[in-house]
Amino acid sequence: MRRRSLVREVLASTAGKIGVALGVILIAASILVVLVVPWDFGPSRWSNPSVWADYPKAVPPAWTAVLAADEPVEHQVIEADEPSESTARGDARVDVYDLVYEHVADEAPTFLSFSLADVTYLDRPPSLSVTLLRPDGAEVPLLRTTIRGPRPGEEPPFERHDETPLRVLLTAEPEVAQATSEMLAETFGVDIPARVLRDDIAAALFGAPDENGELQPLPGTYTTQVRVALAQPDDDLGWVRAVVGGTVFGLLGTDGSGRDLAQGLAFGLPIALIIGLAAATVSTAIGTSLGMLSGYKGGRVDLVIQRTADVINNVPLLPLLIFFVVVFGAQLWLIVTLLVLFSWPGLTILVRSMVLGLSGSQEVEAARALGAPSTWVLRKHIFPHTAPIVFLQLIFFVPAIILAEAGLSFLGLGDPSLPTWGQILEDGFRTGAVFLGYWWWVVSPGLLIVLTAVTFMLLALAMEPVVNPRLRRN
Amino acid sequence: MGPSLLRPILVRAASLGAVLIIVLVLMVLILGVTGFSDRILDAQVGEELRALRTTISETTTDPDAVEEVIAAQRTALEEQYGLDQPWYARMPAVVAQVLVFDLGDARTIRAADGSNSVADIILERLPRTVLLLTTSLVITAVIGLTLGVWLSTRPGSRADRFISYVAAITNGLPAWWAGILLILIFSFWLRILPSGGMYSTPPPEGAIASFLDLAWHALLPILTLVLVSIGPSIYVYRTLMLDVAMQDHVTVARAKGLPESRIRRRHILRVAAPPIVTGLILGLAASLGGAILIETVFSWEGMGQLYFKTFSGEPDETVIIGLTFMFTLLYVAARLLLEILYVFLDPRVRYE
Numbered sequence: 054m055r056r057r058s059l060v061r062e063v064l065a066s067t068a069g070k071i072g073v074a075l076g077v078i079l080i081a082a083s084i085l086v087v088l089v090v091p092w093d094f095g096p097s098r099w100s101n102p103s104v105w106a107d108y109p110k111a112v113p114p115a116w117t118a119v120l121a122a123d124e125p126v127e128h129q130v131i132e133a134d135e136p137s138e139s140t141a142r143g144d145a146r147v148d149v150y151d152l153v154y155e156h157v158a159d160e161a162p163t164f165l166s167f168s169l170a171d172v173t174y175l176d177r178p179p180s181l182s183v184t185l186l187r188p189d190g191a192e193v194p195l196l197r198t199t200i201r202g203p204r205p206g207e208e209p210p211f212e213r214h215d216e217t218p219l220r221v222l223l224t225a226e227p228e229v230a231q232a233t234s235e236m237l238a239e240t241f242g243v244d245i246p247a248r249v250l251r252d253d254i255a256a257a258l259f260g261a262p263d264e265n266g267e268l269q270p271l272p273g274t275y276t277t278q279v280r281v282a283l284a285q286p287d288d289d290l291g292w293v294r295a296v297v298g299g300t301v302f303g304l305l306g307t308d309g310s311g312r313d314l315a316q317g318l319a320f321g322l323p324i325a326l327i328i329g330l331a332a333a334t335v336s337t338a339i340g341t342s343l344g345m346l347s348g349y350k351g352g353r354v355d356l357v358i359q360r361t362a363d364v365i366n367n368v369p370l371l372p373l374l375i376f377f378v379v380v381f382g383a384q385l386w387l388i389v390t391l392l393v394l395f396s397w398p399g400l401t402i403l404v405r406s407m408v409l410g411l412s413g414s415q416e417v418e419a420a421r422a423l424g425a426p427s428t429w430v431l432r433k434h435i436f437p438h439t440a441p442i443v444f445l446q447l448i449f450f451v452p453a454i455i456l457a458e459a460g461l462s463f464l465g466l467g468d469p470s471l472p473t474w475g476q477i478l479e480d481g482f483r484t485g486a487v488f489l490g491y492w493w494w495v496v497s498p499g500l501l502i503v504l505t506a507v508t509f510m511l512l513a514l515a516m517e518p519v520v521n522p523r524l525r526r527n
Numbered sequence: 528m529g530p531s532l533l534r535p536i537l538v539r540a541a542s543l544g545a546v547l548i549i550v551l552v553l554m555v556l557i558l559g560v561t562g563f564s565d566r567i568l569d570a571q572v573g574e575e576l577r578a579l580r581t582t583i584s585e586t587t588t589d590p591d592a593v594e595e596v597i598a599a600q601r602t603a604l605e606e607q608y609g610l611d612q613p614w615y616a617r618m619p620a621v622v623a624q625v626l627v628f629d630l631g632d633a634r635t636i637r638a639a640d641g642s643n644s645v646a647d648i649i650l651e652r653l654p655r656t657v658l659l660l661t662t663s664l665v666i667t668a669v670i671g672l673t674l675g676v677w678l679s680t681r682p683g684s685r686a687d688r689f690i691s692y693v694a695a696i697t698n699g700l701p702a703w704w705a706g707i708l709l710i711l712i713f714s715f716w717l718r719i720l721p722s723g724g725m726y727s728t729p730p731p732e733g734a735i736a737s738f739l740d741l742a743w744h745a746l747l748p749i750l751t752l753v754l755v756s757i758g759p760s761i762y763v764y765r766t767l768m769l770d771v772a773m774q775d776h777v778t779v780a781r782a783k784g785l786p787e788s789r790i791r792r793r794h795i796l797r798v799a800a801p802p803i804v805t806g807l808i809l810g811l812a813a814s815l816g817g818a819i820l821i822e823t824v825f826s827w828e829g830m831g832q833l834y835f836k837t838f839s840g841e842p843d844e845t846v847i848i849g850l851t852f853m854f855t856l857l858y859v860a861a862r863l864l865l866e867i868l869y870v871f872l873d874p875r876v877r878y879e
């Protein structure tokens with residue numbers, strides 16, 4: 054079977070077309086992920102709680118809003134690193150950041166928080182004020198604060214909030230409750246005392262009282278305006294951020310720690326493909342070479358290889374995999390090595406029987422009679438005949454390996470430094486996502502596993518009749 | 528059966544027995560070389576001493592007396608667990624004991640009657656796993672054979688192509704994830720089936736009610752197992768039947784004008800039977816490992832869940848060795864059964 058006609062035959066079937074299309078999409082997507090996402094995504098982002106502090110915990114994807122009776126609030130992180138306005142007065146200046154939020158939901162946000170990071174100043178610490186500008190023109194002062202001054206003995210430039218950002222949960226501050234109460238009294242003439250408001254400041258901040266004095270959501274554009282007074286031209290602020298707490302988030306929702314599932318699952322794609330392809334390739338290489346050696350050499354070599362293959366073929370795979378991973382520790386290279394060690398024997402036995410058949414062929418006898426060395430005979434006159442079957446096995450191995458790794462990860466035996474789909478699923482299942490109805494946490498990783506496995510299954514299905522022409526008759 | 532039949536089976540039995548011993552020795556070697564065994568036993572001694580310290584501190588106040596008792600007990604315990612010897616002196620006895628089914632005692636895990644004997648614990652759980660696996664295997668085989676035989680009469684039809692796609696997709700569908708989906712659908716959303724466990728709380732009175740309750744809880748796991756294996760099994764049976772149907776003796780039978788139903792029974796099914804049985808038993812053996820995942824998902828207290836539990840908490844060496852041995856034994860036994868059945872089913876197999 055020539056390479057070009059294999060491709061043509063595969064593309065001729067529906068399974069082949071779908072398989073190739075899915076394969077191209079998966080590989081393109083994983084190249085993109087590898088280029089965009091840093092390699093230490095696992096420890097530096099995924100397993101780093103401070104990255105996810107501003108994200109809502111265990112909320113469904115934003116598109117589920119379409120199905121909801123009331124339009125839910127989409128969780129939004131509004132960030133600015135450049136001021137929208139800057140007024141200089143001598144050396145000093147005032148920078149204004151406008152964080153704009155469009156409120157369209159039928160309910161109030163769950164919270165409003167403000168954070169900033171990377172402040173640098175030379176002598177006087179910057180001070181800032183945060184104000185909410187409402188669509189009805191009312192203004193609510195939210196925060197007034199000064200960055201921490203120099204410590205005794207500290208040399209300028211002074212750096213503040215470079216490691217942990219300053220984060221204020223505005224809707225939990227008594228001062229904000231007081232200011233909101235005053236705003237309601239001034240704008241609407243409604244008197245709700247601050248201590249009553251305190252439990253639900255967000256409803257008042259993003260709402261207006263109806264004729265009965267009940268707070269109703271007020272749609273429109275809200276701007277969280279941050280004014281920063283800086284004393285020196287080189288004084289600087291990294292970024293400011295307002296977070297509007299919602300009940301839906303992003304493309305795939307978040308997990309119980311507030312992590313964006315879309316990011317974790319995207320990172321899992323190249324990992325799954327690399328594990329599957331690498332282990333399958335090595336396993337196929339080992340299986341084929343041992344099979345050829347066994348069939349061609351015969352004698353003691355044959356006996357040893359076949360006995361070893363027989364032993365490995367007759368042991369229960371998953372229990373022993375679990376045993377090895379627990380004893381040796383959950384590292385990715387170890388898991389891949391074990392999967393390779395357990396998967397070669399089937400192919401070795403198959404290749405050996407093919408080689409035994411081919412050894413007696415006229416082609417091989419002719420080559421031997423001409424004095425060709427055995428490596429030459431193996432490479433030029435035997436391997437080409439086994440190649441299509443070997444290639445088919447390679448394609449069959451990939452999903453098997455991906456599923457085995459996912460199963461191990463699901464048992465909590467995955468490499469903790471790399472988030473894989475199986476691990477995200479395990480995380481969800483262990484923390485009770487299934488019983489709490491957090492379907493987005495367990496459905497999407499599983500779907501991705503199935504999609505990846507099925508891609509290779511379809512490719513193998515399309516390749517089978519080409520490689521094994523007997524199947525073509527049906 | 529004559530010696531010509533007995534001998535190959537004995538050879539096979541010996542080779543499978545060797546597999547069992549190799550696995551056992553390898554496992555014990557690894558536990559020893561990596562220091563895993565010593566760590567587990569150390570932890571065990573430490574734990575017992577802590578308990579002892581709490582007990583005697585209540586009766587004595589003299590710290591020296593306490594230390595003395597503890598030190599004496601430590602030596603006694605280390606001797607009892609064999610920690611005073613290196614692992615390679617301790618382990619051969621372990622292998623020998625396990626091979627005669629003396630599986631030892633578990634540390635924390637107990638059987639329902641309170642027995643801490645590993646053999647009792649495994650024997651209590653084995654039937655539960657077997658119940659789950661064999662029931663779903665029988666259901667899959669019956670549906671698979673019926674539809675497979677039917678499909679083999681219409682190769683290339685729309686139904687045939689549909690099943691080949693279903694087979695390809697379910698081949699990539701992990702049973703444990705399918706189980707999670709079914710729990711979400713039937714247990715969380717529809718609230719018509721239990722999400723896991725084996726009995727309701729409180730368990731119902733009486734044998735019949737108790738059995739019905741068990742069946743009720745087994746429904747989802749069995750449905751899961753059938754769901755993920757039905758597509759591939761139909762496809763495999765269909766392909767097997769087609770393979771045989773294309774052989775010359777079937778053409779001859781047709782040419783003789785034999786009725787189609789008779790051809791199917793006598794000339795196709797009879798010849799296809801050995802590989803079908805092979806597939807069934809291999810499927811059962813393969814599903815043994817998968818039981819670890821499916822039982823964990825459904826909190827089904829079988830061998831698989833026990834295996835997972837032994838590793839995930841504080842590892843218990845005797846249970847680990849005993850269970851891995853049992854898994855390998857069952858797997859190897861299934862293989863041997865296969866060889867024996869093969870000789871009976873296929874008159875061509877004589878190994879001569």
